[in-house]
Amino acid sequence: MILAIQDVTCGRSPEFINQFHPLSTCHLFSFAISITFEASMFTLTRQIALRRVYSPHLVASLGQRHAGHYAPSRRFSFSSLGGTLALVGAGLSTAFFVERTVHADFPPAQKIIDSRNSDANNATPLSSLVRAYIVYTMCSFPPLVDAAPKLLEVLTSIPVIRNITETFVRVTFFDQFVGGETAQGTLPLLHSFREANKGVLFAYSIEVDANEANASNSPSKKKRQPIHKRCVDEMIRSVDVAADFEDSIVGRHTHDGRRTWVAIKMTALLPDAQSLIALSSHILATRPQAEPSIPFPGCSYPTDLNILDTDSSSRFLNDKDIVSLRELHSDLRRICLRARERGVKLIIDAEYSWYQPAIDAMQLALMREFNKVVSQNDESRPAVQPLIYGTFQAYLRRTPLHLAQSYRDAQANNYKLGVKLVRGAYHPHEVLAHEAVRLHGQHSLSISPDELPPVWTTKSETDRCYDECVKLLVGWVKEDLRRSTSTTSTSLGISIASWFGKKDKLKQSDYPNIGVLFGTHNWSSVKLILNELVTNGLAATENLGNQEEEPTLRLDDEVTERVTLGQLYGMSDELTSYIVRRTHSNSPMVIKYVPYGTLSETIPYLSRRAIENKSVLGDGHASEERARAGREIRTRIFG
Ligand SMILES: Cc1cc2nc3c(=O)[nH]c(=O)nc-3n(C[C@H](O)[C@H](O)[C@H](O)COP(=O)(O)OP(=O)(O)OC[C@H]3O[C@@H](n4cnc5c(N)ncnc54)[C@H](O)[C@@H]3O)c2cc1C
Secondary structure: OHHHHHHHOOOOOHHHHHHHOHHHHHHHHHHHHHHHHHHHHHHHHHHHHHOOOOOHHHHHHOOOOOOOOOOOOHHHHHHHHHHHHHHHHHHHHHHHHHOOOOOOOOOOOOOOOOOOOOOOOOOOOHHHHHHHHHHHHHHOOHHHHHHHHHHHHHHOOOHHHHHHHHHHHHHHHHHHHOOOOOOHHHHHHHHHHHHOOEEEEEEEOOOOOHHHHHHOOOHHHOOOOOHHHHHHHHHHHHHHHHHHHHHHHHOOOOOOOOOEEEEEOHHHHOOOOHHHHHHHHHHHHHOOOOOOOOOOOOOOOHHHHHHHHOOOOEOOEOHHHHHHHHHHHHHHHHHHHHHHHHOOOEEEOOOOOOOHHHHHHHHHHHHHHHOOOOOOOOOOOOOOOOOEEEEEEOOEOOHHHHHHHHHHHHHHOOOOEEEEEEOOOOHHHHHHHHHHHHOOOOOOOOOOOOOOOOEOOOHHHHHHHHHHHHHHHHHHHHHHHHHHOOOOOOOOOOOHHHHHOOOOOOOOOOOOOEEEEEEOOOHHHHHHHHHHHHHOOOEEEEOOOOOOOOOEEEEOHHHHOOEEEEEEOOOOHHHHHHHHHHEEOOOOOEEEEEEEOOHHHHHHHHHHHHHHHHHHHOOOHHHHHHHHHHHHHHHHHHO
16 A cells, blocks of 8 residues: 555655645545545445345446336345445545645636536536546546556456456446446436436447357357347337437427437447458558548548449458448448438447448448438428438548548538547557557558558647637538528527528528537537637627626527537536536537446446547546546535
8 A cells, every 4th residue: 555655656755745746645645545445345345245145236236326227125225325425435535635736727617517417506416426536536547547458357257356346337437437227227317418408429338249249159149149239229229219208308290409319339230340440451452542642541432332232352351241241231221211210310430540441431321321301291200410420530630631522422412411520539549550560560450551640649730630620510511501591580580591691592401411519528629619600600699798707609490400519428517518508509509428238238348438538538637527526525515
């Protein structure tokens, strides 16, 4: 313990640190509290073990959030209480002692609001704040985050330790970052979000393990569906849950204001994600050269998937790959057909660059097919447009050109472009994979033929790229409205066409030509997006008389159908609530990306997320989140 504390404090005495470096004191206390917490959890779980309640199901129920699922036994409730008290006690003392450090780059101190189940005036349960505090304290230690996947793998392979680990993960990371065990189980969350004018992007977060996928073909598991097929079915189920929820909120026949969408992670939908890499390599070797050339992973062409429709062979793809990829395409179509029928948008996630040529190709095929305007005479179904959104990662050098080419293709081929703009989650891996090949001549997953890495090498380049794309996209939304908005007054009594002063030459269309979801936790980016909406005449400012507050923005339905902002569940709740406070609209302007799945399904997701979140939680973000939770805990207790 002493060694560990010395490690945390870089070998200096606490007095020294206390005097000169309050942040280190914060870490010191946090560390001590973490130890206390772990000891409490150990004692608690030992009690459970002594009472012979070994079953993982029961142990897992210790932290069961949705009490309606199943009722724990009385002795279990007692243990649960112990765990909660330990958690609360640890967090409170930490919060009280620690949070004296003020970060210069904090956004203006405001009351902390947990947007997951409350709005500005509703307080987050204290236990959630304490959980957030503990989770973000752990996320502030990069070595711990790096070790997390290995640590979890080892700990969950040892029988009793596995139960302890799962319990710990459940009451901390799972509850913080995962919305529930099933799509149905997230319904209370969906309702509370909507009450606070926030939407949801659902994501079934199972990770396909190649071993399990292959094992499902073994004779003993003959009757069991392969795991990737279960993922496809689950995604269809989540479309239905999203649609039923929206039908109950906005009505079955309306296509406006539907804000429960479904995310698609393509690598989870086939037996072996390696087939996507093989397809990417094939596409790179066979697609026409773009003029001017576009950095890797380039831009997709409608011919990219030809190999799946012909009998010709490729040195990159074996028969198994072809079968898997054909099936993937048909499963994706199945999901899209259901989404179209039920009026639920599908947002395709972006992944590592070595999957992107294949993902882009599938995405393009789906957008060309499903983002065409469907018959407007059919009143029986809510036709949301664009139905399919692709994800564009601003950390890729190609992105501005890729966006421009995608926009041109959509216009030339008369379909709606759906764009989710993010910075990108895999930066360190992309750099390492590229360097392994280019600098060290080693084998890696990178398939880029370019000298430069596919990603920008500095954060400021990525930021600049994100900002440029924001301006480009808001400009296109403005263009879209100029062309397609009717001259009749809208629900807020504003004629958007008159904002542009071009009432004539309007093309009548009920559907947007472009839909954009800006995914970011960055305050500057969010402020830029809101400012761009104002300067492009897409939002009207209110409250201008009040110098103390930032003006609120009034957005018409035509704009909110085209522009949405989003943050990950469990993260940047203050930013999400800031967006809600600053905007007035009939339907949510902001959504939370909510992963769901059982604990055992999401443990690989959580450990991968821990690593990916290093980018998200790096640069002091974890410390900021922790500090916010700490401030709120102190405010709650001491006023
Ligand atoms: C709703 C939503 C959906 C998302 N979906 C996806 C998805 O489908 N695919 C995906 O990849 N990610 C996705 N993400 C995660 C996203 O890409 C970012 O990792 C995350 O949001 C952090 O970026 P930021 O803009 O929030 O914050 P910031 O803290 O401002 O930016 C952090 C990001 O900057 C970039 N960066 C950091 N260091 C460097 C460097 N040295 N050089 C260049 N760039 C650097 C990285 O992209 C890093 O993630 C999603 C995020 C949200 C909110």
